[in-house]
Amino acid sequence: MSASTADTLLSLRGVHKRYPGVHALKGVDFAVRRGEVHAVVGENGAGKTTLMQILAGVHRPDDGELTFDGRTRTFATEREAQAAGVAIVFQERSLFGPLSVAENVFAGRHPSRFGVVDFPRLHADTAKLLERVGLTVDPTAAVETLSPGEQQLVEIAKALSLNARLLILDEPTAALTPAETNTLFGVVRGLKSQGVAVVYISHRLEEVFALADRVTVLKDGEGQGTFAVRDVTPQVLVRKMVGRDVEFERPADRTPGNKVVFEVTGLTDRDTAGRVRLTDVSFAVRAGEILGLGGLVGAGRTETALGIFGGRPGCGGEVRVNGKPVRIRSPQHAIAAGIGYLPEDRKDAGLFLDMGLAANVAAATLRGVVLNDAEQDRTGHRYREKLRIAARGGDEPVRALSGGNQQKVLLARWLEVNPAVLIVDEPTRGVDVGAKREVHAVLFELARKGTAVVVISSDLPELLALADRVVVLRAGRVAGELSRERMTEEAVIALSSGVAR
Amino acid sequence: MKLSRELDLLVVVYLAVIVFCILYPDTFLSHKMLLAFLRGMSTDGILAVGMMVLMVAGVFDLSVGAMMSLAGVVAGTLLMKHHLPVPLAVLAGLLVGAAGGLANGLVVTKLKVNALITTLATLGIFKWLTLLLGGVSIPDLPPGFAALGQTEWPAGTWNGEPWGVQTPIWFMFGLAAVAHLAMSRARWFRQLYYIGANPKAATLSGIPTARVQLIAFVLCGVIAAAAGLAFAARLGAASSTAGEGAELRVITAVILGGASLQGGRGTILGAIVGVAFMQLVNTLLLVARVEAHWQWMVTGVILIAAAGLDSWKNRGRSA
The missing domain is CATH 3.40.50.300 (P-loop containing nucleotide triphosphate hydrolases)
Structure with a gap:
């Protein structure tokens, strides 16, 4: 000393x-x-x-x-x-x-x-x-x-x-x-x-x-x-x-189905300044498959997700769900077509911070003329138990929850919608290790039940643990695709940064 | 839905009434006084319903007062110059409200001009239209129209005083009750809270943010026109200054009642209690024989106090 x-x-x-x-x-x-x-x-x-x-x-x-x-x-x-x-x-x-x-x-x-x-x-x-x-x-x-x-x-x-x-x-x-x-x-x-x-x-x-x-x-x-x-x-x-060794777990019995439920063809988009952000982005996801979207920040991953989800008016290309082409002009259409999107910035674009857990979960499933508050509370409570969300009650503003619990609230919103396709954008950013694993478990469970999942993550070990297959974007184009066998951090980085191997 | 703010304010109103009753037992404690009180708050009460709907969705309308005058003058002109039947004149007045609200809503949601600028501009335009159509005032409106604002129900007298409650008061309570239920129970109206709380998240949850806000503007316009028609009917005259200053009073009442400029909070009950509080203050000034211009100053002070109280309560809150 x-x-x-x-x-x-x-x-x-x-x-x-x-x-x-x-x-x-x-x-x-x-x-x-x-x-x-x-x-x-x-x-x-x-x-x-x-x-x-x-x-x-x-x-x-x-x-x-x-x-x-x-x-x-x-x-x-x-x-x-x-x-x-x-x-x-x-x-x-x-x-x-x-x-x-x-x-x-x-x-x-x-x-x-x-x-x-x-x-x-x-x-x-x-x-x-x-x-x-x-x-x-x-x-x-x-x-x-x-x-x-x-x-x-x-x-x-x-x-x-x-x-x-x-x-x-x-x-x-x-x-x-x-x-x-x-x-x-x-x-x-x-x-x-x-x-x-x-x-x-x-x-x-x-x-x-x-x-x-x-x-x-x-x-x-x-x-x-x-x-x-x-x-x-x-x-x-x-x-x-x-207080323990952390390694991302991956269920041993991952067996995605064969039926293609989600196809994106020729996605093309420019930003407001007229610069090309996406050029001819195409990929397909099968039922129960988890597809990883890799690439550097700015490579067009979030733009791809928002383009599919109707969050970028003017984005061109074709989207098919269960073989049927769907026209998506707004997130409302996307949800109706069976597509969900968990945004990357949960506070800015995901949560209603002053509302409680139940109201946040219900946001994408408001139906009918008259709302049933009791049912909404029951649903909120069910997810609180199921996802082990550490919240005092359904009314406590989600502002007070930790990042991991907030993220689980957003997941619960989409579990309740139960879309055919769920795109999750940086699902564990700023979340502690324990909660990361829980979020992963939810995504695996969702895929096991047949949902086509698309994961965007800048955390490479996470991306590799979750994905059955990775499509890497570079400068708004598909730079390449890696099967489970060929997926390594080095391979993803090489494709992302355009380094020839 | 928790109503703590509304209940707090109700307690304040209640205590104030008790104090005033003790101070001025003769003037305050009478059926006549109560009716005058309710009649006095009926116009602002109707306007406050529309304003609360908008403010929950994170927007607001400064043109409600101008719309009030315009709707009254439109109906008055049609009745006096064109001798239209009363129902058609009323309908035309409401349609003007809908059109004005639609204009506000389109500029805000499609052109993305903020609500302050948009409705300040339309305030000016509505004022011009009012003066163009009706001049300063259209007096002596036909009895069939005046009845809409002057009929008392139930009829009859009590201790020699008229007992019945005038139509604008019934209208205010009816509208407020329906709107309160809608805002707390109906899916469409619940969307307003989500939009006000976080418009981006609302859009990404599949809520048609722009369309809901647009319709809310139309509702507010129609409600403002209805207030204008009720006011003109009550006075039997359509005045170009009927709604002057209403935006200040109504926004003050609604903020006092729990709305926030950021949106996402507030109830119709709160809006009505807020208006009642303002009316109570004005009545007190009247009873105490304070000159009328003081109301403007007092309203301004209350607005700052209410907004200041909210920022103080939310201090230290991030994001």
């Missing part, structure tokens, strides 16, 4: 944080050294975000001690933490889309003379910061015209503009392509060499092993220890996180 005190930039000792009904942190110790990349891992609800909010001055601990740069401190506000040199880049973007990159980087802190913004200096200062994060965009460009990866780098530039000595990144790669992730890694390594300490929160263990020097594991609000990354294996970390 004493040997490392000198190079410790920040430390927390015995930190507690309680929210109404939740003891979020139970005496956590945490220390960050100067110039290290320190990963924090744990399941959802383990307390990672709460810990970071305490570091960044967003929340104050109920108990415990925070030492920064050798001095005991309390960060009463984010501004105090920033002034001391702690900057945080949150999972949710905090950018102003219509404003320029420069005005985003220096939001509220424009260099000015007598109240007049000094634009030449603003742009020059921004250009310097952009260079540090390896971003080659015009400082006067509107932020909304940048890709998600570029926006992430703008966020980091913004944090650096505060002369951060400790930079906290919360799930920075969640919306990035592999190429953008690589760029980000380069930036983080560069910052490290400049002496900036980086705290890196991630769900993706491979990123931890690629980037971090040390890693701290949290579980249920308690620290499970800090390890040098070179001394541990992913399996060890996963065991610390969940």
Whole structure:
């Protein structure tokens, strides 16, 4: 302990944080050294975000001690933490889309003379910061015209503009392509060499092993220890996180039927700017089969799903369900034709956050003139039991549920519709490992009963565990198809990125 | 469906009535006063039903007051200048409401112009149409039409005072009761709550979001026209200023009654209790002999207080 005190930039000792009904942190110790990349891992609800909010001055601990740069401190506000040199880049973007990159980087802190913004200096200062994060965009460009990866780098530039000595990144790669992730890694390594300490929160263990020097594991609000990354294996970390080894299970007796129930032919679409997003996408799914749609973010997987489901007016192509061509102009038609779609962003496009479980489950099966509330409640209760949804009652707003339970509510909505075809888009994003398995079990069960399932997932191990067959998209076209025997992570990645093998 | 907001507000109204009865026992505690109170709130009460339907679906209509005036003037013109029979004039007034609501709805759902801009614009257009057709006012409407707003039922007197309740009051309660049941039980109306709570998720659940909102605008337009016709009948005159300021009063009442600008919440009962609360405040100002212009100020303060209370209650809530 004493040997490392000198190079410790920040430390927390015995930190507690309680929210109404939740003891979020139970005496956590945490220390960050100067110039290290320190990963924090744990399941959802383990307390990672709460810990970071305490570091960044967003929340104050109920108990415990925070030492920064050798001095005991309390960060009463984010501004105090920033002034001391702690900057945080949150999972949710905090950018102003219509404003320029420069005005985003220096939001509220424009260099000015007598109240007049000094634009030449603003742009020059921004250009310097952009260079540090390896971003080659015009400082006067509107932020909304940048890709998600570029926006992430703008966020980091913004944090650096505060002369951060400790930079906290919360799930920075969640919306990035592999190429953008690589760029980000380069930036983080560069910052490290400049002496900036980086705290890196991630769900993706491979990123931890690629980037971090040390890693701290949290579980249920308690620290499970800090390890040098070179001394541990992913399996060890996963065991610390969940208390058990996790590997996706796959029923041994997967036997999809032979009858083709779902055919998509020649799906073609452009976005509002007129760029081609889908070109002649075709595939077929048999009854009881789980088809994986692979590809990088932006390859057209979600566009394919929405195009089929009537969520993209103007998308051309033919869709057949049970051999019959169906004309789909809106999700309403798609559901009537026997197609269901579980959207990738559950809060934005799936849930009615202030409504209860029962009302959320019923959303796609509102029928008749007069609704039967009692029956709706019974249905909700049935799924609560069946899918083990941890909700207090049918009336509790689903806003209060964890990500995994929210996802189960959405699954229940589609189980109740019982479509011939169900497309699930990132069904376990931001969901803890235990809930992932439960979601998988539901999808396998659905397929066993004869539903044709299409799975979109950026989590390759998940995609490979679920799918009987994978169709890989690249730049809006079908790049290739892999049977179960030929499905490996390497094969999918090769097709996704167009690497010849 | 939980009615906590509605019950809270009812308790406030009830307590206020008791206090006023103690303060002004002679004026307040009479059948005549009660009837005047209900009559005073009947127009806003009718409008509030349509407004609540829209606000639950996440939109609203600033043109209801202008539509009220327009419908009255259309019916008045047809009766006085063209000597149309009463039922046809009433029908024409309601059709004008439907057309106005349809226009609002089409601009909002097809052209994707937001409801504030759209209905502020149509407020201006309806006002112009009203003045073009009827001038400032059309007095002396025929008795057959006036009867629609002045008939008392049941007939008879009690202690020398008329006992019956006027038609607009019956109409308000009837409409509110039907609408309340529909909003809590009927599938079509339940869709409004889903749309208001999360339009994207509603669309992806197969709910025809745009069409439902469009029809809600039409309903609101027809209801506003009905309020205008009832008001003109009650006064026996169609005035171009009949609905002036109604949008402010009605939106205030509906927000007070539990609606949110974000949509997804509120009940018809809440809307009616909200209107009753506003009427109570106005009655109090009247009884206390405060000059009429104060009502505007008080309404504005209540609107900010109601909306402020909601943001304060929802503080710290994300997404």
